[in-house]
Amino acid sequence: MSAPILTVKDLSMRFGGLLAVDGISFDVSPKEIFAIIGPNGAGKTTVFNCISGFYKPTTGAIALNGKSIAGHPSHHVANEGVVRTFQNVRLFKSMTVLENLLVAQHRQHRPPPLSGLFNTRGYRESEQLKIHNALKWLDVMELRQYANREAGNLAYGHQRRLEIARCMITGPRLLMLDEPAAGLNPQEKKDLQQLIDRLRREYGVTVLLIEHDMGLVMGVSERILVMEYGRPIALGTPEAVRNDERVIKAYLGEA
């Protein structure tokens, strides 16, 4: 088995008197689709925030390909190829769909200073490449027809896909999706499941997923970590997790 792309060890995060994450450990293999589930307030998003550099963990280790990223600022973690979406879609809503994807590439294609002012060949080539990449991702996400529409005016399901495109256009190693199915209708959820699988298959990305929709989680994930009150209560295949007594009681039993 190949070495993990992501390793999380004994992660804890305290907010004042609340231990929101308490001794969480897991690792994710390259190209794996790994889900974190659990009831509301279990600490799932806090784990995401620690990995993506939005929070500095109280204790614990986080490593990407064996290199520590715990406590590193979010822009540094993003430069290492870790990108994420948020529970509430965060797009530049007054920009067009295309512009959102152009802006997303600022880390990958930085023309030399002043090249834009003098409209140098290097600058023009860099702009062309950005447009080419953006159109490619609009095609993959079936959003090309909306390229010039304001992102905030897209249907919600399309906004979610644009957010994923914005992540994928940076060529990430690890794509973190925080409740990507929230607010989607049943058909959109099916499409999302196929999309996640396709992103892994065709673009080799590893996916870390938080999701409440059990159909999606069970259908797409290879392994699942179940959290409750900040603690891990199960870790295994969808089959194992589905049949785990503590999980049924804590989470699935609620449904």
Ligand SMILES: Nc1ncnc2c1ncn2[C@@H]1O[C@H](COP(=O)(O)OP(=O)(O)OP(=O)(O)O)[C@@H](O)[C@H]1O
């Ligand atoms: N910045 C913060 N300050 C204080 N408490 C916080 C902060 N962020 C999260 N918490 C608390 O930590 C606990 C875990 O929250 P978290 O958002 O990680 O849970 P979750 O499993 O993602 O929940 P949900 O499924 O509802 O999104 C909650 O009790 C929450 O109120």
